[in-house]
Amino acid sequence: MSGETRPLAGLKVIDAASLAAGPLVATWLGEFGADVTKIEQPGSGDPVRQWGAQRDGVGLMWKSLGRNKKSVTLNLRLPEGRALLRRLVADADVLVINLRPSTLHRWELDHPRLAELNPGLVMVHVTGFGAGGPKSDRPGFGTLGEAMSGFAHLTGEPDGPPTLPSFMLADGVAALNATYAVMMALYHRDVHNGPGQLIDVNLVEPLARLIEQPVLTRDQLGTVPGRTGNRWDISAPRNVYRTKDGHWLAMSGSAPTIAMRALRAVGRADLTTDPRFAEAQQRLRNAAEIDRVVADWVAERTLDDAMAVFEEAEVAAAPVYNAEQLVADEHLAARGVFPRIPDDELGSMTVQAPVPRLSATPGGIDHLGPRIGEHNDEVYRGRLGLGDAELAELSEKGVI
Numbered sequence: 001m002s003g004e005t006r007p008l009a010g011l012k013v014i015d016a017a018s019l020a021a022g023p024l025v026a027t028w029l030g031e032f033g034a035d036v037t038k039i040e041q042p043g044s045g046d047p048v049r050q051w052g053a054q055r056d057g058v059g060l061m062w063k064s065l066g067r068n069k070k071s072v073t074l075n076l077r078l079p080e081g082r083a084l085l086r087r088l089v090a091d092a093d094v095l096v097i098n099l100r101p102s103t104l105h106r107w108e109l110d111h112p113r114l115a116e117l118n119p120g121l122v123m124v125h126v127t128g129f130g131a132g133g134p135k136s137d138r139p140g141f142g143t144l145g146e147a148m149s150g151f152a153h154l155t156g157e158p159d160g161p162p163t164l165p166s167f168m169l170a171d172g173v174a175a176l177n178a179t180y181a182v183m184m185a186l187y188h189r190d191v192h193n194g195p196g197q198l199i200d201v202n203l204v205e206p207l208a209r210l211i212e213q214p215v216l217t218r219d220q221l222g223t224v225p226g227r228t229g230n231r232w233d234i235s236a237p238r239n240v241y242r243t244k245d246g247h248w249l250a251m252s253g254s255a256p257t258i259a260m261r262a263l264r265a266v267g268r269a270d271l272t273t274d275p276r277f278a279e280a281q282q283r284l285r286n287a288a289e290i291d292r293v294v295a296d297w298v299a300e301r302t303l304d305d306a307m308a309v310f311e312e313a314e315v316a317a318a319p320v321y322n323a324e325q326l327v328a329d330e331h332l333a334a335r336g337v338f339p340r341i342p343d344d345e346l347g348s349m350t351v352q353a354p355v356p357r358l359s360a361t362p363g364g365i366d367h368l369g370p371r372i373g374e375h376n377d378e379v380y381r382g383r384l385g386l387g388d389a390e391l392a393e394l395s396e397k398g399v400i
Contacts, residue, residue, distance in 0.1 A: 017098040142174075149205075361369050
């Protein structure tokens, strides 16, 4: 399906954020047809271009994060650059930005002043800690959100250190929250004839909301949960188990019926009538014993043999995949989860397709991340009507 027939066709989005959380919001809107203009610093571009793995100097993460976006260069540190941004914002639907609150105010890019230019503007402001508190102007990255949210405290072995994820977890969770907030704000504007509004999202609260149970436990029981490795104190069995041939599989007995199937599958039907294991809360108190039963059974079998038994018994179990195994999975391949997209810098690249599957108006990938400033002419000439002389002067001053 072409971009013109996707559900967000005609929606104008300005992505003036950098790195991960803010740009991810614009990426996901762009997958479903939004016209996304990516603002980048002249010369260097978004720092995500230099993030992580590179091939021939091309950032692989940027190629995916920049999908379906138009790249224009614009130096917001200069007054002329901020003036151009205001012109772009004047007829935009959504602005995504992640400058500090004090910088927004000093540069006259705060929501009250932009709303005077464009009352219908939905402005997404992503910061480390959110507005209104003593930390509001501090710089912040996802790592800090993963630490402060309680995620790192819960992750790892009981006798090991707090463990941070090796991927942009806090940024991704914040971006998901911001993206659905954008759609609610647009619905309020377009269906209920409301104004545009400011969406304040930070990197701590979305992840803390996702792992809220420790807060509930502390409030009601006076205890603070700690690290439990791969076990979880809401269900048993729940762990990863090593197979005879050196692989790993994961199992979850979150539903009572699944837990009983698992016990029967590993040859311990007798435990399904034992009061210590037949009832959910009792199973949790005896989780270590259930783990030993499952672990011993799995250790005597290859991954394929164990999975064949679990699939036949309809037990919730799955292999622990690396990236190569993930892409090769027959079910995901049948669903077309990892398409190979042509690219004029890399030749082609395998990326993940848009995640939500809409039956009538699916998303899509038109192109991967463009070169820095690749769409300057299209945007500055076509949208703002700038001529040769004005563009030359802006370029000479380092504005674009």
